[in-house]
Amino acid sequence: MPDGEDVRWLRMAIEISWRCPPSPSAFSVGAVIVDRSVGATADASARVLATGHSRELDPHDHAEEVALRRLARLARPDPPDRSDGPDWADWADRADRALPSGPPASASSLTLYSSLEPCSARASRPRTCTELIIEAGIRRVVFAWREPEVFVDCEGAEIMRRVGLDVVEVPGLAAAVRAVNAHLLT
Numbered sequence: 001m002p003d004g005e006d007v008r009w010l011r012m013a014i015e016i017s018w019r020c021p022p023s024p025s026a027f028s029v030g031a032v033i034v035d036r037s038v039g040a041t042a043d044a045s046a047r048v049l050a051t052g053h054s055r056e057l058d059p060h061d062h063a064e065e066v067a068l069r070r071l072a073r074l075a076r077p078d079p080p081d082r083s084d085g086p087d088w089a090d091w092a093d094r095a096d097r098a099l100p101s102g103p104p105a106s107a108s109s110l111t112l113y114s115s116l117e118p119c120s121a122r123a124s125r126p127r128t129c130t131e132l133i134i135e136a137g138i139r140r141v142v143f144a145w146r147e148p149e150v151f152v153d154c155e156g157a158e159i160m161r162r163v164g165l166d167v168v169e170v171p172g173l174a175a176a177v178r179a180v181n182a183h184l185l186t
Contacts, residue, residue, distance in 0.1 A: 006170065007173070009034050009046075009111070009113040010142055010143070012113070013030040015030065016032065016051055017030030018030075018180055020053045021055050027054065028053070029116045030063050031051065031052045031067040031115070032048055032050075032113045033049045034046050035049055036111055049071055049074060049110070050068070051066075052065065052069075052070065063116075065129055068136050111142060112138050113141075113142045114142075115145065116143060116144070116147055117146045117169075118156040119147065120154050120155045121154065138165070139165055141168070142167075143170070144170050144174050145177040
């Protein structure tokens with residue numbers, strides 16, 4: 001069951017999804033990664049560690065992927081060696097977009113909020129968002145709208161649940177996500 005904080009952060013992810021350049025072949029999605037462990041007491045609030053939206057930095061980017069890259073950079077703030085070629089260029093291009101709130105104590109205290117169910121199949125990259133979330137060690141995912149079978153048959157929620165993640169769907173916000181993606185639903 002979502003709580004008020006879940007709805008708050010999920011609304012932020014939906015708001016971020018409006019920044020996506022529309023695409024005839026991909027959904028517009030927003031993602032927010034929040035460390036809720038700092039909100040365990042009444043006088044502390046949770047903090048946003050990373051955000052992302054589809055096609056933000058590259059035409060093939062998924063929102064969760066962008067947010068997870070930013071989160072990883074918080075854990076590794078130093079740039080790779082310049083001899084790393086594309087890795088260094090990628091880091092430099094993205095470094096100014098990271099949120100400066102510092103790394104979390106543990107990925108298990110994080111919640112990833114996504115306007116759309118994280119993908120379990122994709123053509124543009126070898127790894128799905130579901131795989132990346134599991135690999136990152138994030139234990140909780142909240143989303144608003146199950147991915148419809150417009151492009152693929154998505155099983156992200158089921159896969160994450162099978163490996164033990166806490167997955168929360170908030171269908172009461174799905175209409176807002178459909179509005180962002182109206183160009184695909186006609």
